[in-house]
Amino acid sequence: MTATAKGVAIRVHDLNYRYPDGTVALEHVSFEIMGGESVALVGPNGAGKSTLLLHLNGILHSIGSRGSIEILGEPIDPKKIHEMPKKIGIVFQDPDDMLFMPLLGDDVAFGPINLGIEREEVKRRVATSLERVGLAGYETRVSHHLSGGEKKRAAIATVLSMEPDIIAMDEPTANLDPKSRAELIDILKTLKSEGKTLLIITHDVNAIPELADRVIILHRTVVADGTAREVFSDTETLVAAGLEVPMIMQFFEVLKAFEYPCDVLPLSIESAVRNLTETAENGGGHIHLHIHEHTHSEVDSAFSRYHHHKRYHRHQIG
Amino acid sequence: MTATAKGVAIRVHDLNYRYPDGTVALEHVSFEIMGGESVALVGPNGAGKSTLLLHLNGILHSIGSRGSIEILGEPIDPKKIHEMPKKIGIVFQDPDDMLFMPLLGDDVAFGPINLGIEREEVKRRVATSLERVGLAGYETRVSHHLSGGEKKRAAIATVLSMEPDIIAMDEPTANLDPKSRAELIDILKTLKSEGKTLLIITHDVNAIPELADRVIILHRTVVADGTAREVFSDTETLVAAGLEVPMIMQFFEVLKAFEYPCDVLPLSIESAVRNLTETAENGGGHIHLHIHEHTHSEVDSAFSRYHHHKRYHRHQIG
């Protein structure tokens, strides 16, 4: 599994796409993702994220696009689109689009059967895929009757069963309650630790630091590409693309206004704990904060940089 | 508008509902919401939140339910269901279900026309409702060409135009990018400040402190009901219902482990700033944190109380 995950997993070069009705969805999109990387793809509604995803396994390839895409070192062959799922599996945003068989087992078996895998192996894969998403033994359940969180996980199982090296997901955590969301994030982390290459579309900026090594902002074209830290530090680009920085990072900006010594703002609550610990240890076990005349104006300016609803915050704090 | 918003807006007493297929969705649900209150209704997927909403304006009322519901002091009269929208407007989760007319203007006019309001007034309401959700001039747009965020806001406008005293919404912020989400939260805050009674179903715990005075946890029955602070303090109930506490609250629990003096954990970033300011001012402008031998075990136990994916955090921090 990890063996193939070396080298360039996804190479997109100067991809352009316009829908038949004339909507330009992608323009000069170029990026590379290395095997084993996990990348978050973010951008406002309508930025072209889902459109890009559909290009990666060739579904939208030949129709109206220019540019080149290589998956695991090979360009997509329009005649072999149906073999792409061996390399790259795509989990759609709405699990209802992916579950169209009466029984869940049939849905999970669907991909491997299409890939021409033999019966016994298909059965094994169905069982292990369901188990990995925490749905062991659900083979004979009616997909349509599953809960929202179960459906999301089931949709992932239908892709895992094809054992692709690369998995791309469209908003995996949307519409989930916090528990299901946490469970889903755990599944993604396990996949990551197994060396799968992951591309995750999400609006959930607070989940990104846990999930992704790298963040690409797409807004018809790639407007930023770098580590989570690099991308979240460029607030201007971020806010221009309708996005936000993680809440913990915002809060550490506040702490800085209270003279908390910190060059590198933590992005997640775990790294925040680490940051506090280190700061305390560097200070001989102590951290000293204090309020000064510029504290409020600094907080204010941080908020107005980060936020889309500026007026409210000014008002609250002033 | 605010005049009627006094007294009990919604009184639900011992409501029970089972779907025709036998699924028990609600059991012994009782609560009261006062006029002008804004309440968040939370609960895991499948808890019965949407089902409850459909009872509040009588749509599911007569079919298979026991119990009583009073809206603005009057029980729901099954013969006058079509007059309910004057009192309570409901925004469904999927805007595609609410935008069923060819043009957006017709969708927004649909409610007022049904209520027998005269033409000129309907036109005025259509214009102001669209303006309030930031879609001024969208009357002749075709709904299926709107973006996801626009559709959400349009769905709200179709309810605002009926000028109900109570507005109930099913997951208004789901699937939105951070900017659209912030804009939507601003719209809800304006409604709240105008004295509307709001009932908001959401999985977005970080938005709750800004939006709601009170939180009700529904898990087939009401398992908790109180101020946001009260409900978020009862972590056991919360986690049992598949929910989480807001991130800022989690982080202040961490700060407490670093000896930050704080009895009342802040829930939102704004109240966190206020909390820091007050603490600093009480300490003569200074805040002193330090690490001690129990810091890590305290952080650890806070996380395991709050989180659904416990193993990971133990591992990370230990």
Added chain:
Amino acid sequence: MVHISDGVLDPLLWEAGWAVTAIILVYALSKMKIEDVPRLSVITAAVFVVSLVHIQMGPTSVHFILNGFAGVMLGILAYPCIFVALVLQCFLFGFGGVTTIGINTVNMGIPALVAYLIFKSGTGPDISSETRKKASLSGAIAGGIAVVLALLFLAAELLTTGEVFLETTVLVVITHIPIIAVEAIFTGVIVGFIATVAPEMFRQ
């Protein structure tokens, strides 16, 4: 299914088609509750969309007709659904004809009603996942017969119009023979599916 275009049929025939359709529509609309409108419309929209799907079968491409399915699911209310779908097809795509909407609705709609009767007598009142096999089989028979009947209607109309249409008729019937099988399998599968997943759809 090939819908008859304008100008082909003898005026008497398409005028009669309008008359029959008008009578059945008035009856069906009187049976229809106003609450049924959204449900029927969404199903009509689904029938419309699905009937645009083409599958390559050897040299020809076939598409679903779904009149049997509509009948099985909706009974008499299938008639207004088919009418609405045909009108929209004509207006949106120029499929079929304007003057022949009446007769085309007869060709699809009457077999749909027959399919409903066949299905009902084949399954009995209770449909659930236990009786799925039986429902599926009745559905397949109903779906197949609905196409056969529609073809017979079409052939009869073309032939009574003039012997010049003999070859056209033969051609139309031959090209539609595979569709009888396709539609039977399709209706059978879909009825079995619904019996498993949402049997309540049969009890409206």
Added chain:
Amino acid sequence: MISEIDRYAGISSPIHRWDPRFRIVSIFAMIFSVILIYNLQLVVIGMIFAVILVYISKIPFSFVLSRMKLVFIFVLPFFVIIPITFTNTGLEMANFGGITLNYRGIEYVEFAAMIAIKALTAVMLIFPMIGTSRMDITIKALEGLHLPNKLVQMFAFTYRYIFVLDDEFMRMDRALASRGFKKRGDLYTLKTISKAIAMLFVKSYERADRVFYAMRSKGYAGTIATLHEFDSGRDDWVKTAVVAGFALLLQVAATSDTFGTYGGLW
């Protein structure tokens, strides 16, 4: 994606400015009139009139022609099949091992041409009739013409949900493809597609319930009214008189001596 016939509803022309209720009735009459005629010359005159109406409506002919492709496909066989026959009436053209192909003669060619021209004229007239106002206005006009309320509502909702379901169907199709499914002409393909479509129906059915709930939540009690109002003036009557008058004139001409009814085949 379903392309929309009302793509050019936004431009302005005398036809666009014509009250849709009058316009629909008049052009509808025109279509019926042309179909009822069995005289090649008159049918050709009808077609010229249709071309003029399209020209006045400013809907590009390229758009009209692209939409007429389907009709050509339907009509073409008449040209090939009707003039030629395997029965032994007419002129022998070729002989394949006992089966002779006969040419039926010029009358038959004329007949085939007439059918084709009528079919094309009818489709062409749909453009000035329906394509010159937005589909929703057209549907409202049907209401204004006192079609049964339930039927008009069905038109409106069906039209709206065709787009929603078409989208849903497209997403499902992509989901199938992204799991290695390839459409072949076999039983597996048919069964898979049938199941996918079945799921679409189940979801549609549930959506219908939700839509109905949403309507009830907005005070729906059986009738749908909108703010739109039609107002007709003298111009509308003039245009109606011209088009409907022309339709009538064709009928009068068809029964007169100069254009005796086309006979011989019936």
